[in-house]
Amino acid sequence: MKEASVLDEVFSRFLNRIGVFKDREVLRHDYLPERLPHREDQIKRLGETVAPVLKEARCSNIFVYGKTGTGKTAVTKYVLTRLEAKAREFGAPVSFCYVNCRLAGTEYRILASVCNSIQLSVPFTGLSVGEVFERFKKALNAAKKIMIIALDEVDVLVKSRSDALLYELTRINEALSQSKVSIIGISNDLRLKEFLDPRVLSSLSEEEIVFRPYDAEELRDILAERAQMAFRDGALSEGALRLCAALAAAEHGDARRALDLLRVAGEVAERKGADIVTEEHIREAEKLIEHNRVIEALANLTLHSKLVILSVFQLVRANGYRAVTGEIYEVYNELCGELALTPLTQRRVSTLVNELDALGLLNAQVVSMGRYGRTKKIRLEVTRTLIREAFSNDNRLGRLIDYEPKCLSKDARCRN
DNA sequence: CGTCCACAGGAATGACGGGCGG
């Protein structure tokens, strides 16, 4: 069969088929549904806590925590959107701001984002954090408003920077005479409390709302409700739905993941020309998601991180199971030489290894070998095929995959 | 039971490109 006719067939099959989706947008995790099943309690609690702002009183600060995909963000946005509508209806001078701390990245950008929400524009950079904070205070005071600031993924901010911004925000009311600020802190990490200054903690958690993971039954309900909107009638088998819920329940009850799984499974089914999404499609979607995650992570690494990956790869291939820091640095040095790059210091490579560990591309464990020192044993968490696929668009790196480091042949110190 | 290896990982500091206010 000629290529042209193959392609013709692909196109015509695409055009003539109805597909499994009715509206795939509702499966995206930024989609905010009309109803949030099994979160009635949290909605009520949060609603009760923020309600005082309608009467122009400051509401308590709230600390919201729970694992990823348990509905924290959705519930917060859900409640705030409705509160905003009510406030407009009653003419209450309330202002809202939602910032994702991980996406914003730095204290400065978080603060800038808060400023923008009260129509105070600040430069991208150039000012000190303190200066921006002063301007914010001044502008807010002049605006005479009750403000609610929701800081999502606040744990990321505290762990990578400090709780300084949080501290400043919790005591900003002391400096305001005409306005008031309340904070909603949303954290994925339950242990965040341990990292916080006690003063910040007590002030931030005037109220606390906990989001437990969904169990398989609850996930099934959530998925069923979305699937109703997302798929054509009968295009999703009950078995597939249940499997999807079960898989996500096994993984900390993460609803976001469950929705992803369902969407990708639908795409797999469409590509295969199936009219119904089956359990098999779900299984395939599971593999596909993981595969894509790894490829993307690998492809987006900096050059030096890629070289570290390659170094570990060479070592694991050459002398067995795990590599240690010293060896990795040796091989890494040689690879840098091959590319005529000046190598980074061992200290720096050490933190790169830690970052790769956090990404799940490597597995690093500190071990003591007694007399023979203390080091890290490092294992690769990705296959050769994946590395090849991810590095293929850079032929310098492609060449290094098959390169045999000289430093490996001369000393065969393979110790466990 | 102390020593000492081979690093881990914290702290301070610097170089650099970007961007502001004045």
Added chain:
DNA sequence: CCGCCCGTCATTCCTGTGGACG
């Protein structure tokens, strides 16, 4: 245009340490 500050990446210097060896 200058002086200043930003965030990011990297280096330098450093103190800390689990446990096999002697």
